[in-house]
Amino acid sequence: MKEELNFQSPYKVFFEENVYTFETKNNHKYRVSFNLSNDYFEYTSTFKELKKVYTLNVEKISSHKEPLDVKVQKTIDQILQFFFEDPENSIIYLCDFQDNRELKRRNHFNKWFENSSFKNQVIKIDDIIETEDLNYYTSIIYTKHNPLRKYLETAYIEMLYFLKNKN
Numbered sequence: 001m002k003e004e005l006n007f008q009s010p011y012k013v014f015f016e017e018n019v020y021t022f023e024t025k026n027n028h029k030y031r032v033s034f035n036l037s038n039d040y041f042e043y044t045s046t047f048k049e050l051k052k053v054y055t056l057n058v059e060k061i062s063s064h065k066e067p068l069d070v071k072v073q074k075t076i077d078q079i080l081q082f083f084f085e086d087p088e089n090s091i092i093y094l095c096d097f098q099d100n101r102e103l104k105r106r107n108h109f110n111k112w113f114e115n116s117s118f119k120n121q122v123i124k125i126d127d128i129i130e131t132e133d134l135n136y137y138t139s140i141i142y143t144k145h146n147p148l149r150k151y152l153e154t155a156y157i158e159m160l161y162f163l164k165n166k167n
Contacts, residue, residue: 003015003016005020005082007075007078007079007082008078009022009071009074009075009077009078009079010071010074010075011023011024011025011071011072011075013075013078013079018033018034018035019031019032019033020032020033020079021061022075024066024069024071024072025069025071026066026067026069027062028060028061028062028064028066028069029060029061029062030058030059030060030061030072030075030076031057031058031059031061032056032057032058032059032076032079033056033057033059034054034055034056034057034083034089034091035054035055035057036052036053036054037053037054037055037092038050038051038052038053040053040092040159041053041155041156041158041159043158043159043162044154044155044158044159044162045154045155045158046151046152046154046155046158047155049148049151050090050148050151050152050155051088052086052088052089052090053090053091053092053152054083054089054090054091054092055091055092055093055094056080056091056093058076073112073115073116074117077116077117077118080116080118081117081118084118084121084122084143087143087145087146087147088146088147088148089142089143089146090140090141090142090143090146090148090152091139091140091141091142092138092139092140092156093109093138093139093140093141094136094137094138095109095136095137095138102134102135102136102137103135103137105137106137109139110126113141121143121144122141122142122143122144123141123142123143123144123149124139124140124141125139125140125153125156126138126139127139127156127160129160129163129164130164136163138160140152140153140156
């Protein structure tokens with residue numbers, strides 16, 4: 001059952017089965033989901049401590065092109081504000097590299113983050129895993145009050161070390 005959330009965002013946000021959706025004034029539909037992704041840290045020393053590590057997925061469902069709409073970012077910001085109300089929630093972000101546009105995605109993500117309304121409430125750590133063929137751009141984001149932040153930092157560093165030294 002779709003539930004309308006009472007956010008202070010420009011667009012009405014609906015929630016159903018761990019997915020947030022909204023529609024813009026131009027009838028473009030967006031889906032924002034958080035998928036549990038603790039398994040990224042499966043081989044780290046702090047894996048057992050981490051329970052709420054998610055990947056963030058933002059999709060424009062509509063296929064037609066849309067003019068820049070700043071209200072989209074503001075709406076996504078509200079969704080993330082709500083997500084980070086649980087101080088144990090964290091996000092591991094890996095730029096999709098399937099179409100060789102990972103650098104563009106990373107730059108877009110960083111620009112979006114710098115303009116976000118919640119950036120002062122969270123810590124964002126970035127790194128790059130460089131291989132002969134590809135660069136994997138990564139980030140981990142968590143609230144400054146996350147009681148598991150030391151475990152998250154350790155797991156992120158260990159995951160990166162493992163991936164960078166994997167041959």
